[in-house]
Amino acid sequence: MDYLLTEEQKMMQDLARKIADEKIRPVAKELDETCKFPYEAMKVLADSDLFGVYLPEEYGGFGGGVFELCLVTEELSKACGGIAVCYAASALGTLPILIMGNDEQKKKYLPDLASGKKLAxxxxxxxxxxxxxxxxxxxxxxxxxxxxxxxxxxxxxxxxxxxxxxxxxxxxxxxxxxxxxxxxxxxxxxxxxxxxxxxxxxxxxxxxxxxxxxxxxxxxxxxxxxxxxxFIATMRTFDISRPGVAAQALGIAQGALDLTVAYAMQRRQFGKAISSFQGIQFMLADMATEIEAARALVYSTARMIDAKKGNVAGVSAMSKMYASDVAMKVTVDCIQVYGGYGYMKDYPIEKYMRDAKITQIYEGTNQIQRNIIAANLLKESRKK
Amino acid sequence: MLNIVVCIKQVPDTTDVKINPKTNTLIREGVESIMNPFDRYAVEEALRIKEQHEGKITVLTMGPPQAESILREAISMGVDEGVLLSDRAFAGSDTWATSYTLANGIKVLGKFDIILCGKQAADGDTAQVGPGIAVHLNIPQLTYVKKIEKIEDGKVTVERLIEEGYEVIEASLPCLMTVVKEINEPRIPSLKGMMKSKKAEIKKISAADLDVKAEYLGLDGSPTQVVKIFSPPQRQKGEIFEGEVSDIVEKISGVIKGIN
Structure with a gap:
């Protein structure tokens, strides 16, 4: 789907995709195995200015918002959910300073966080x-x-x-x-x-x-x-940071599906590519549809947050909950399409399932998200 | 303060090249055009020289108007200026006419200290244009450079890749170097660089701006004529026989008898 990105947003997305493909994907397996922190990838992201996409220009950022942060996080997560979260978590640590900090605190801390010189x-x-x-x-x-x-x-x-x-x-x-x-x-x-x-x-x-x-x-x-x-600082931070987790889930799901479609077209059984079988096609179709629905929700939420229109707590929780549930379902099904090979660590797909699981848990479990959604739903209904 | 010129070329993405078997020409439709991969190392090396010695980097390419995109890409990596040599009169140039035209383009740009090129282009694979430019400009050429050891007192010392290792050689500036991929790892552009490159003005030079002889340009100025381009015949897949030696011998003799 075309989400009508501006030229600048496309540029950020392209740059993040390039870094994901050239600098993150090649090291993802090794860092997953060794649990080594991706210092080199963080340096590339810093040198390419991506740590500042969502921060105001006066602090060395690019004047974007949560939407830009989501675009970058999604692209990085397609290649590796683990490396992407190092980037996204720095934003999570930066947001409370951005929304609650006074001028002096912002001047002191945001420029180094926008440049990626420091992580939060x-x-x-x-x-x-x-x-x-x-x-x-x-x-x-x-x-x-x-x-x-x-x-x-x-x-x-x-x-x-x-x-x-x-x-x-x-x-x-x-x-x-x-x-x-x-x-x-x-x-x-x-x-x-x-x-x-x-x-x-x-x-x-x-x-x-x-x-x-x-x-x-x-x-x-x-x-x-x-x-x-x-506590208010925490809630306000989570209200605007949750689409970031959703974008991470979205990237993991899309990254897994991209690999799975390619695999299904190349894997042959009964003399044909398995992508020619309806059983596989229906799974791929469902996955693609759910991912696109999640993306539409995440992007709309992020744009609503950036436009500073109304109470975002409910939709923010929805985007995080829905995208992470989709990511979990999609990555499990991707392994199913890969069959026995998908269960083996020689193939990249099982890592996507392991990376997806946390998105249902952190920044509020999906059960807590449902509490928030219901609370907002009932509050709105009482107002009527 | 060093003036550095990097000559780059737009080529079809080689991971994706197909040849029309009937006409034996490259199928260009739907094939993405990219900066010649070897030229990226030249651009990166220029940026590293500038970081150490101060200077100005100009990227130069000869090609159709759409070749502007690789100049912008180089600017997004940090290059100062992009120059496009473009004219119908340049069309059909072989490596001699190309290096003649580029050399004259460089003369128009003014004083230069270092010219950098990739070792060869991924489409033609000739590795002749870099050395050709040096000859036309009558300056030293250092090919297959894998490391620049130092630049000082108007001289450059480099490690040059040869078949059985490398040799260390020195040349006086100005000189031309062609670089191999071992020399560095090209950087990824920055967002600031990309935004700058969108707005950057690309200087355009046509044949009329050059002090050149018209008969040396383009197809007419090219001593090499391409008679035919063809895909080599596909090698047939081999067959591997497995099992006991006696069985294999029998199978092989069967195949030979089958041929006869």
Whole structure:
């Protein structure tokens, strides 16, 4: 389908596709096996200016928005969901600064994140605070002109490799969610160290680590918004970042389907290409249709966010949930088309299934997305 | 401050070349045109020289108006200026007439220190145009360069690929170098570069702008005439016999008897 991209958007898409094909696809298998962080691919993305596509020009970006971020993420994910998430997770860590930061914070942090000189990460999750973000245990205690952070975060994408972290900590536990505050914490701050690096099912090139805070001294000027606004910062960030996860899912699904169509045309059984069999054709047709439907939803949501029109929480959740469910279904079916070969690591398709699974889980499980969708649906209906 | 000229060529994407078996000519319909892959290394090397020594890079191509796209591609990689040599009078040039025309185009551009070319074009595969330009300009030529060791005091020292290794040679500037793919890894353009290249003005030079003899241009100026282009006959697929030696011998003798 033609989504009527502007010339600049096409340029970004073409460039991302070129990098995906020339610099990411060739190393995807090796990095998946070795779990090595894709520093070289990140440098290529930085040198090509792609880290700044969604950031304002005054901070060294290209003045695009969530839609541009989605276009790039989708192209990179076609080649490797693991490498793509290193890029996308930096955007996730940057967005809270963009939407909640004051001028000084933006001037200080955004230019290096827009150029890709530095990577960012967003740290909310803890062992006991997954879907229930109000159960956060990490604390921040004010002492003069700074705060002392204590506690730990886990499952943090870009943990250890990122330079700039947005960390949610409780400044007033008694207030529950309203007692959470968002802090910018720089790597190298005294008392801030890294724990276990996770060994994952998929997206294995990306780094997922524990962050440990032990009397970590963070200046008060590093608070995003005000004390107690951490939960709002998190929700507002997720509302605009979820299409990014959806774009990742979309890219994984499309990348898997592209490989599968090529395979079906070349794999011969009963003297014919298996693509000539209706059983295979129907599967390919269903996959292509569902991917296109997901893309239409993701792109429309991203454009709505960029146009700053209305409440986006519901559609944002829909785009993430639908695209990731499609990615999971499509990648499982792609393996089915490959048959026994698809189950083997010699072929690239099983990795797509492993990479797809996380998109149903992170940035809010798809069950949480359904909660958000239903809550918005009922709220709208009560207004009528 | 070095003035660097990179000569590049637009060629059909060789991963996709088909020849019409009846006419023995290249089927150009639906075949994408790209920058000659070897020329990308020349462009990259020019950018690296500039990063070290300061300078200005001009890319030059001779071809039809649509060849402008590879000049823009080079600009998106970081080259300063693109120049297109285009004229009906240039059509049908062989390697002699092409290098004559390019050499005269370079003279029009002004002072130059280094000319870089890919070692050969992926379509013609002659590797003659680079050296031809050097001869027409009467400057030293260093072919098959795999590494530029240094550029200083008006001299360049390079490693030059030869059959059994490489040789280190030195030449005075200005000179022409043709480069092999071992020399570097060409960069991917940046978004800023791509945007700049969209707007960049491409300088156009026609035969009238050159101080050349008309009889040396194009088909008339080309001593080489292509008599015929053909696809080599396809090799027949071999057959592999497996099993016990005695069985194989029997099968082979059967095949031989079948032929007779």
């Amino acid at each position: 990460a967003f740290a909310v999750t803890e062992p006991e605070a997954g879907s229930d973000a109000s159960a956060i245990q990490t604390t921040a205690k004010k002492e003069g002109d700074h705060y002392l952070l204590n506690g730990m975060k886990h499952f943090i994408t870009n943990g250890e490799v990122a330079d700039t972290y947005v960390v949610i900590a409780m400044t007033n536990k008694a207030k529950g969610a309203r007692g959470a505050t968002a802090f910018i914490v720089e790597k190298g701050t005294k008392g801030f160290t890294f724990g276990k690096k996770e060994d994952k099912l998929g997206i294995r090139a990306s780094a997922t680590s524990e962050l440990v805070f032990n009397d970590c001294k963070v200046p008060a000027e590093n608070i995003l918004g005000k004390e107690g606004m951490g």
